[in-house]
Amino acid sequence: MHSRRHFRFLGFVIIAFAATMCAPQPPAQAPPRPASATQAGRGGNRAPDYPVRPPAPPEQVAHGQQVFKSNCSFCHGSDGRGGETGPNLVRAQLVLADQRGELITPIVQNGIPAQGMPKFSLTATDIAAIAAWLHSQPLSDRGAPSTLDILVGNAKEGEAYFNGAGHCTQCHSATGDLAGIGARYEPKTIQNLIVSGGGGRSFGRRPAGAAPPKVPPTTVTVTLLSGQTITGDLDHISAFVVALREPDGSYRSFARRDSIPKVVVTNPLQWHIDMLPKWRDSDIHSLTTYLVSLK
């Protein structure tokens, strides 16, 4: 019973969100953002969007790191991403434009006295190696998986919320549908599922691991002028058409005009949608910690 009820939840979201996610996105400058600015994010296998330098020999990169550490890291940080006085060099405009040290060399050899950078008497070979090492560093961690621990909530408070104010037990049970959920999904997935009920990008950018929970579909009842009612799983709906699948799999669609026929859509995830404006983040965090403890 419990598990059935629970699993009834996710279907809608798969319809609604699959559509939301797949349909023409409202681009930000460009959302959905590609996994990495330097990797092709859209359109499958194709060339990178932006120039990628051919990789330098590993020994040159290692030498560059060595030279950098002993000469540059005092100001620019041991990783080149900026220190007490020197700016981040990995994504400095000049370094991005540089190919093999040709732009970096005059800076290193002449210094920038106005900005307090002294000159260094390094050889062209050493500077080219520094350039190779800088160019080998990722520009940012965009799209990289996170290793940070998100569990800050109090499991006891989460349990109290689950059994009390949250009314979660109306559909769910810690010993039924949610038994062992903490072993099935990682914490971030569980947290996203708490809010969404399933689907969407609850699974984020991480490998899915366990299969997403299955949710039953949104249903619709159409009442014709004759009084006849037809009920089934909602296929799609607009102001002009409503379409459904009857229990035997038959597909039926109806023209809609001026509220005729009468259409009633029942979304099993309605509670999760209604909660969206009401959640307190602290309750989400506590619930997550509690559900993660259900191993």
Added chain:
Amino acid sequence: MKVTLLLLIPFCLPRGSLAGQALDPALLTKPATDSWPTYAGDYSQRRYSTLTQIDTTNVRHLSLAWVSRLTAGPGGGEGGFFGPPATATMTGGVAENPVNIPGSTSGSPRLSGSILQVNGILYVTAPDNAWAMDALDGHVLWHYWWKSRGGTHIGNRGMAMYGDWLFFETPDDYLVSLDAKTGAERWHREIADFSQQYFSTTAPVVVGDHVLVGTGDDLDAPGFLQSFDPKTGDLQWKFYTVPMKQGDPGLETWATLDAAQHGGAQVWMPGSYDPETHLYIFGTGNPTPAYTAMLRAPRDVHTNLYTCSVVAVNVDTGRLAWYFQTSPNDTHDWDSTQPSVLVDGMFEGKPRKMAMQASRNGYFYVLDRTTGEHLLTSKYSDAANWAQAIKAKGQLVRNPEKDNTIAGSLVSPDNGGATNWYPPSYDPQTGLFYVVVRELYAMYYLTNKDPRMLVGLGGSEQDVVGSLGTHIAAIDYQTGKVAWRYRFERSAGGFGGGTGLLTTAGGLLFANDGSGNLVAFGLKGTQPLVPLWHAHIGSIENAAETYTVGGRQHVLVTAEGALYAFYLQ
């Protein structure tokens, strides 16, 4: 009688080659009627047409005039064994080994920009592609393809026109000028440094002897607006949207000069133009790093000018006249590049010349466009939950609990924003500002504690976890209150209205319902929308436009790589 007229008019009116193709600059300052000469139809960005041939009483008879499907890339001229004669594709571009990108080098193009219509000719773009087409039947006159060296191919918002010359931008950062008659390239100019990962999608805007050119970047390069000479392609001026050197105004709003120089504020959408004041009014993008303020804004005074702002620049000098920052020190990538719609009307009992913007952050702003004085801020997306206060001058104060956090914060809007690039519309007959509102929620996670790794768009994971759906909101600019909301069917999926709006003096509002339908709604005062007509044409890609050609009012929209023109049969 009516039939006779309709038959005669096409033969009587000058068009195309008869009238010459050159754009009359006077068109640019008037609402469009027989042309669509600039990105938004006119400089005001109201996307309101005074045409009345199609109105609420006859729109149900609107029917297809023609459909024309386009192909991108070197084989992109029209033609086929059973079709009209093929049109040769002219090729430009500097890439020795052009990248292969479906939708640019082959296949169905993404037609998500504005289409110019001047003297009966349509000028259409997709990334790396440009076409001229006959507005009467969609016949392709010429096709131009740009060999690309790469760049983010997210879309292209269209062309600008000056006399017989066309201008458009490429994802690999060139401004290309074509001869409108032939499609032959006149010149191309590099407009941004590709190695800094700039990419260019916006439509240029021609104002007088200036081609105003913005660009974009998702790394952390500085934003700017440039003006080029339409004749020679020479740079006239360049206005940086962030401080670039000691002494620049606004530097005190950044933690360091280095942070400012990597501060973003890209100009990736076209602006509006006020001919009286010679001000070009445009929006700027988010600060970078986008999702944390640690390195760029550690203290309250660090608002990071001029990111997430409405900015007015004098087109003759390229100098700042005024600015208004809609999101000081933004941490959600909610830029303010949405159109600033220019409206002359009453405000608090006095006539005002205004600029109004529904921003990506869920708030609506009204400014005096002559001085930049703030007049009104209101929340148009009820779901928006990230602000904790409004300051005296109408600026929002972020709730830090709704930033990207390690434990995760439930925030609306999602990254895409309450609205985005798609154009709103202002209807002077109703006095209402119409905008498409998305009410999505996402969990915002900070994914790295080292702010130095959060370059550009790094350091954040945002998982969409719910939606209250999308709707059209009608905002009364005098009060900021929403007169009505028309909600698109939820489970229809897609993104109702999400490609922009058009209103007409015929009392109509055209929108994409996210279910594949172009819908004409009747507008009556402040009464809620009533759908009067629709056509299912698939995934709609841009905002509908309207103009008269051949004596008939047409409605033009794109879907799935094709153009659809409608008129009254």
